Amino acid sequence: MATTFEHDSERLPLNAFAEKAYLDYAMYVILDRALPHIGDGLKPVQRRIVYAMSELGLSAVSKPKKAARTVGDVIGKFHPHGDSACYEAMVIMAQPFTYRYPLIDGQGNWGTADDPKSFAAMRYTESRLTAYAATLLSELDQGTVDWQPNFDGTLDEPETLPARLPNVLLNGGTGIAVGMATDIPPHNIREVVDATIHLLHNPDADVDALIEHLPAPDFPTGAEIITPATEIRQLYATGNGQIRVRATYTVESGEVVINELPYQTSGAKVLEQIAAQMTAKKLPMVSDLRDESDHENPTRLVIVPRSNRVDIEAMMAHLFATTGLEKNVRVNLNVIGLDGAPKVKNLRDLLSEWLTYRTNTVTRRLEHRLDAVTDRLHILEGLLVAYLNIDEVIHIIRTEDEPKPVMMDRFSITDVQADAILNLRLRHLMKLEEFKIRGEQEELEDERAKLEAILGSKAKLNRLIADELTADAEQYGDDRRSALVERNQAKALSEADLMPSENITVVLSREGWIRSAKGHDVDAMGMNYRTGDEYLADAPGRSNETLIVVDSTGRSYSMAAHKLPSARGQGEPLTGSLSPADGARFVGVAIGGEDLTCVLASTAGNGFATTLADMASKQKSGKATLTPGKGATALAPTTVAGDDPEVCVVTTAGQLLCLSLEELPKLAKGKGNKLIALKAGEAVVAIQAVSGDQTLVIHSGKRHMTLKPAERDAYRGPRASRGKRLPRGFTQVQRLSRQS
Template sequence: MSEQIIKTEFSDIMQKSYIDYAMSVICQRALPDVRDGLKPVQRRVLYAMQELGLSADKPHRKSARIVGDTMGKYHPHGDSSIYEALVVMEQDFKKGMPLVDGHGNFGSIEGDGAAAMRYTEAKLQKFTQEVYLADMDKNVVDFQSNFDETEKEPVVLPVRIPNLLINGAEGIAVGMTTSIPPHNLSEVVDGVKAYMDNPDITTEELMEYVKGPDFPTGGIVVNQKELKNIYETGSGKMKLRGKVHFEKAKKRSERDKLVITEIPYTMIGANISKFIADVVGLIENKTTSDIVDVSNESSKEGIRIVLELRRNADVERLENLLYKKTRLEDTFGVNMLAIANGRPELLSLKDIISYHTRFHYEVLTRKYETLLKKELEQKEIKEGLIKASDMIDLIIEILRGSKSLKDAKSCLIHGETDNITFKTQKSKKEASKLCFTEKQASAILEMRLYRLIGLEIMALQEEYAEILKKIDKYQDILEHPASMKKVMKKDLEKIKKIYGFERKTELTNAKAAVVKALPIEEKEVVFVMDRFGYSKILDKSTYERNEETVLKEYRHIVHCMNTDKVCVFTDTGVMHQIKVQDIPSGRLRDKGTPLDNIGNYDSRNEQILLIAPDRVLKESSLLFVTAASMVKLVDGAEFIVQKKTVAATKLAEGDTLTAVRIVSAKEGITNAQIIMQSEEGYFLRFPLEEVTRKKKGAIGIRGMKLQEQDHVKHIYLTGVEEEDTPSIIYKEKELVFSKIRLMGRDGKGVKVRR
């Protein structure tokens, strides 16, 4: 067989392949179908469980068996994704209506993972059986071949309620994501009925029934006024809060408590531990002194996080602080994206109800068409049996005179009497007039003799009358939309009566949490940081008692006020700001906290050149010197900014900062001098007043002519109050700067060889 080389554009192939992959992920993995509100993996798990016979009245079966059947027959992907889908459908704190009845450890609201699938067991909830999987045998949905065409699976499940609203959905596809909150079943049913009565209903009118999300964790939605826009557009942000109440101490030995009994839906999982850690952080950072202790007393009965309070604590301020500084108030991003008519579509509340109502109508139509067809078949059979019972003697004579079953059947259907022996010509003549249908003839031939008893014949006639009633009923439902609507409403009302529940989430319009800063008693403190980057704040008295030890053990020591900000300049040309209040206080022997954990400073990629309080910078100038010998003076007031990180200077490509020095502006810099030292041993001394003042966004001017591959290694200042260095030890000997010839800026300098 000859090979043929196809020449094509690589970008075209890549584009087509990526689009195919993206659509596969969107439609076959990540997004739910608007009709049943299920992703393919969820649909396949539920169908596999039904095929295994795991109904609510049967024993639980190992989850591994369910996962194995789902993966082997319908879902050719990883077992972990299948088991995760099974687990989520069991968790009542994630789903408005759990679809799976689990037995064993299926995880907890606090983020504990489920046990391995070999340890847990599961079966279907009764709700799932009756509302999601009922009537599957009545041709209510289409089936398609599975991945290897050895099995058939439903394209969609015949779900009778808008599951997309009741259980919500979360999924990340390619270039799009869906996030739909769960809603109250009773409210959604009422909303569907209202839509059926008035298809032109507005979102505002629909929200009289579907008032808003109803999260299984309860909590409070505090921006109710924004829900209308969210439900009209299909996207927006819901602000959620946990429920907090105050418990007064009953005894003198006890403390007042602030108890959290409901949490935002977004807090479930590891975020509960994160919340407790954040509360502890508020205590350690002295943001609040009203909390004495925090404990998690949650159990199977529900959430209970207890904050013990000091006497006369400001409870209202503390609540606002928790909303402002922790995830007790959080945002739930809504993006109601689902597969509709085979493609992803952003849906409004009315769109979801509309799509599902049409789907429910289609399911019921197919159901009653199947039932009608079955009853019409039974009508045909019953008519034949009743007719046969009226001429039973002739039927018996035909059977006794027939040589084969085929001859008897031909006589009953077509009146063929040639191969049958009759007792009289009259019987033969009557037999030739018979014209039963194929199904009637088969039923007559299979009829048992006991059906000839008088009472049985009466029962047969009663069954026939009942069949006629059912046929009339089914034809009325199929032919009259009003009758179908009545059936749908009755179906929905029954579901609501059996499975409906009270709303858990409260809806309100609350003001944004505002925390007034408590007045701080200003006092002098000392910031210290060791060579490993661990920092802390020391009391002034502690520092003075141990000054010698501090000077020996710490690389950076900055005297400041507790209301100041500490400004950290690094060799990358940026300045990081950290509030002194955000730096934990400690005793002398405490290890401290890495500066990386407090601000934006990254010790792996940055080297600290200067740390100074912002109040000192206000009254000073800053001298910047780079490795490429660019120098400038900048007014310190330029660095009084609100941002935590700003560019302190502009650097040429490949250049880095070598030094940042504070130069006091009180007495000027007339007598000050700068000494620049290069890596090759060149020293240049010139007056500091020759350095030009620039803005922080400027590169600066050249301070020293450098040899090729040389760079500025150190700088020294003389005649400056903050730093006066008259001499250094260079090559094991003292080098006095006054002995170096005073030159002008941009000179080559002199090489010190000793």
């Protein structure tokens, strides 16, 4: 016979059960694990650690105990979770580079700024509370907070701690819950207290008024806050944003010494990042790195420039942009409010709500003390009755079987007063004791009057709160560590800027093979060329400058000059790096700074002035810069340098015209204007820009002719004029060049 079992159960659809279970888990993570409470600024595990240590008597003046003892008490009595997670939370509260005002004074290895998780096991370390932790605990036994049962109902623990300061802002914290997170940066006590007191006395104050007192976070590791004031104001107005923090450095004997790093940045990691750039030859201005950090100088990273000619500001700007020397610290002021719900709060709402918490705490403390004073005065009244009737009291006690009700009836005293009389010791029956009772009565009456006055006056209560905040700020406050500085945004150096700058001459052959020779004193025409190939053009410049190549269709291309093959060989074909159109051939090169002026022209006699920046193209196929026109091709470009520049144009008919550069239009691309008048069948052979002190060289076969500035007068004329014919023997010009 089958046996059936009856039991209480609830049937739910799987989707409903899963939804409820997940929501319960999410709320647990949010409220009991990840987010701090606005009252004391602590997460549950942190609160339990601090409370457990206070119960163990681990005050700032006591002898420290093993951390394992504290962790054991915490997980055994209040926090039934893993010991490693509990110990890690404890370590964070002891690290002076993580907490602005540490709650735990640790002895032993509690981690370093380079590796915060390098702390020793809890069986090796010892700890006690810091003096600052007293601001969380000093009022705990004065009826200030609510208590709740621990996880197994055998003990009580405080729901929150009665914080005397806005610890939620002072030490901040991070946490990741389900669907939300918190990132609260640390702040300076003095600034937070000033802002809080201002809001206490001016409840209608807005965020703008508060940031006059609390301008920005204050990180324990110092460094500079370079976020503009307008962005910080927006951050505090919304509760969300970012703070940009930059390392600080000094220059000592030509070496850069970094002495403060951004919050939660590892110096060892920064050195690794710099070293990686050096290994990749992307940081030629740095010759050496050293870590000279020690006990006296927790952060001292030394960067040695290659020479005293290195621009240190530019070098550091590059390092700020490419390493952890500058970072964004995320800010998300998400806390559990007094209503028990998580919410992102702006600065005003956060401080206002904390003031509500503090006002309630102080009120409960005063009421608790008032009740104690009233109860003591009540007992003192009964004791005074006993001293005034001491003989009769003794007689009643000696003769009556139940003296308590007799005394209550005889002297009209309460049950509590009668118990106090019966508990008196014989040695307290001296005559002097009456004077002590009256003196204590007077003191307590004065204290009761003061307590009632404070509780009955909002202004006096606010004054008391402000005075206590000021006293704590004076006791535990210190100067700001993170300076507020306006800085330009750090910009990484370009690849060309990072390359060594040295003189080079770029040589292009007629078949489109290119190479680079060191120096400017180079015989480009006398170099060795491949069979069937010959010299076409060359351009002197520096290895870190912009290199432009122009083809016959007028398209221009950019190349990295420092990546060109050496002139010891015959070079490499440009078609390996660039993709010109079918039938196009390369006609010339130009090299220089991005702002360098360059003249482009076509065989049809049209041209214009532009810059190398306008000619640059990152595409392998280049960009259309010059439009030669039907039947015409582009000529080799010529760069402009020196004073009073002019452009010399020579035609197939041997006509030479020298015109001022100012007569040319300045364009980014196009056809340009007519440079020289041409007859039918004529074309422009070459152009060359020369300055007022340079010599023009005209090449015709193996012969050449030089024209100094004064000798060019005969060939000068307005744009689009015919020019003058060159002497016999130079009517067939191949190219033009210039000499200094």
